[in-house]
Amino acid sequence: MVLTSACTSSSGGEKEKAGPATPPASARPSTATPPDPAETAKAEALSAYKGYWTEMPKALSVRAIEGTDLKRYAAAEALSKAEVSVGNLKRNGRITTGEPVVTNSTVTAAELEKKTPNVSVSSCLDISKWKIVDKQTGEPAPGASSPVSRYVVVSLMERWDGAWKVLKDDLRADQPC
Template sequence: MTKPRRLAVGTFLIPALLVSAAACGGDETDASPGATTPSVSKDPASSAPSLAEPEKGGEAEAMAAYRAHWQEVEKAYAKNSIEGTDIKKTSVGPARLAIEKSVKSARENGQAVKGRPGLSNLTVTKADLNRDVPKVHLSSCLDVSEWVIYNKSTGEPVPQPSDRLTKYTVTSLLEKWPDGWVVTKDEPHQDTQC
């Protein structure tokens, strides 16, 4: 059995936004809390925390913010621009920079993405809610099999390696700033199928 390979297509890679964020980020970011305002998801999981279980409420809010973030990522790739999306509200620092660079690269290479990514098995792996800037670490399964890279001038899909890994684990870090939760880090584990 061969080990799955990373998706590699010229200079535009869907997972590149995650790889770039992982290379630049750790548990801390150098962005300041006042820099952005995160979006508020209408996901039922984002309801106010229960007084009986405040940690569960904070974790649920972070998960809802992460789902809302991925909706904005999907919009940015579909539009080939972050303009008209809430990327600047849902992400900061390395996480946002990686998305901006990847979308710009796609645009400059005459490529775009259609379809939608799948996000499943979203799980809190660590939560530290009793600090000045609360943090939640998440793990999820990202499925890019229905997220198709295509050539904008021809409309044809960009050929992909037949053995590319299309479902892999992603670990993420969110921080709660004064206006809500923001994604500060997304790290793909493209050798870990989920």
């Protein structure tokens, strides 16, 4: 109410002084530089990488790739390993609970001028809250824990038909983060 009355108050009979007119936005010269295509490509790859790590736990918690968007973000070896993991969980009566936490995702290498552009992404994967449990009892699965819960993961991604996909993950348990 105070802001409205301050903006609309007038002294009535006095003529208000107008400041200098500013040219419309379209008449002003543009000082913004166009986005760097390489940086745009890297940002798109990192966005797809985030999508991959959002969809992977979903697939493992319901023991199915179907009903998730994992195929949108994964292909080749990464998708094949996910399908095998889902099958193993289903066969052994297990599911996953919780989610991994992925931090410090960085494009560490990029070949964007190739026929099939690719990038490598390095990040820290924290699996301390992502557990494999028995589907019936909810108890932790025997032998399902790892001595290292935070480690480096390096992923190879390629752009296929305009979309970035994770092709391969290299989990480096010997490199804690």
